[in-house]
Amino acid sequence: MSLRHALLALIESGPFTGYDLMQKFEHTIEYVWRASHSQIYPELRKLEEAGLISPEVLQRSENSRSTKVAYHLTDAGRAELTRWVEEIGTQPPVREPQYLKALYLEFSTPQNAKAQFEAHRVHFQQLRDGYRAHLQDVENARTELMRRRLARSPQSEHEAIKSFKAHVYHGLIARSEAEIEWAEEGIKMLDAMAASSSDPDYWNTVIHPG
């Protein structure tokens, strides 16, 4: 049920069209929740039917007959947003494909195990770099979304609002770094095994061929 609330939270800084929201997802929320346009458009219709957002029909441009729809948060929508923020959510079940695979690396070679850890490291380094860049943008209110949100709240709250967001990205950075470290420790583990192995073809020998 997170998509609907992500949309409500974004629209609070609106009005936005479906297309706008798609872009916000790509550039900001994506770091925390991914969604594609084929999910967003139908969900907006549902939110409208539920009375949580209200559509405003706009011209696509000056002297143009064709239109686009921008959505506003309704009072009911704001109430639902608050309800969600106050609800203690149940955590999703653990489902970690890479860790699952790491449990069974003995079905292949140390060479492959190393490649798996390498890929893991690279992935989380990239993620971390994205988070870092975005953290800078948030702290300096460089995103349109941050500026809109701050414009609607009293100056005295600006620091608090920025702190919440910065705290999230700091957490995600810390997590990525834990993943990087895990991958590096995996590689060290393999190197140590290689060093203590008598097999000259250690790296290419399947550990448990069955």
Added chain:
Amino acid sequence: MSLRHALLALIESGPFTGYDLMQKFEHTIEYVWRASHSQIYPELRKLEEAGLISPEVLQRSENSRSTKVAYHLTDAGRAELTRWVEEIGTQPPVREPQYLKALYLEFSTPQNAKAQFEAHRVHFQQLRDGYRAHLQDVENARTELMRRRLARSPQSEHEAIKSFKAHVYHGLIARSEAEIEWAEEGIKMLDAMAASSSDPDYWNTVIHPG
């Protein structure tokens, strides 16, 4: 596609019935991948149809007409297991409901924000404790699964196999601890805001009522 491979990996230590597999999930794999019996039974049928596992019909007990089905890994199944372990998987998109919510804590009170972080901390403390206990079980080969797996591989590989599994649980513990720390820092952040606030009703004042 992880469920099918989790099942193949478990059945490698088999033969197991659907019910057995359900239990293994609950007590071991659950720490990395959750699955319910209503998913497992149909998936087993698919694996059988694909020729990756083969059924063996057994009596449910001595002098009993009713039967149960235990599955064995076929050669094709083992090949698929190896293929999966060697494949560099794409990481699932980030989708973090708690972090999403934490981005929007300003829509409620500091009191609520604290409760959210508290719940987060408790959840990951429990997870971590489960991982720690399971890590002990794995390192001392106290689970049936570990004993079965070790029984099928040469003594010389036992340390490597245990190390891979221990490394996974160490990683999950580290991650849980990062989450705990994140929650605690969130609470500290709120306390600091309270200390520097002039509002006597700080904890119950909605930060951004809109």
Added chain:
DNA sequence: AGCTCCATGTAAGTCGTTACATGATTCA
């Protein structure tokens, strides 16, 4: 005239959840 955004959808299929069901065996 063609390319790139802008803007908005549908359809098929996979994966997963919750709830509903049923019957056998074992043990107190």
Added chain:
DNA sequence: TGAATCATGTAACGACTTACATGGAGCT
């Protein structure tokens, strides 16, 4: 005899993915 455990399913629904589609607007 009744409860717990063993054993195995189906059905409805929701979330998400990938692919397929379409048309306007603006710029070169």
